[in-house]
Amino acid sequence: MSSIFLKDEALNKSPAIVGFEIARYLKKSGRPRVSIFDVVDQFKRETWFSSNSFLYGLTFLYSVGLIDFDEPYLICRDAN
Structure with a gap:
C-alpha cells in the first residue's frame, strides 16, 4: 500500500508543509x-510545486x- 508520507521525499514537498503554505496564502x-x-x-x-504535492497539500488541509x-x-x- 502506498503512503502519501514518504521518508525519502524532500521535506518542503510534504503534505503538511505544502498545506501550510496554501493555508498561509488563503489567510x-x-x-x-x-x-x-x-x-x-x-x-x-515554487520549487516544491508539482501537481501531486499540491493535491496532497489540499487533501491534508x-x-x-x-x-x-x-x-x-x-x-x-x-479555525479558532
Whole structure:
C-alpha cells in the first residue's frame, strides 16, 4: 500500500508543509473564498510545486478541516 508520507521525499514537498503554505496564502488573501486557479497561479513557480504535492497539500488541509470545496473555489473554514 502506498503512503502519501514518504521518508525519502524532500521535506518542503510534504503534505503538511505544502498545506501550510496554501493555508498561509488563503489567510493572507483575506477572502473567505479563493479560486483554486488563483492559488495554483500563486505557487506554480515554487520549487516544491508539482501537481501531486499540491493535491496532497489540499487533501491534508481538507482532512484536518481547514478548507472545504465549492468548485472551483476553496472555502476557508473558521479555525479558532
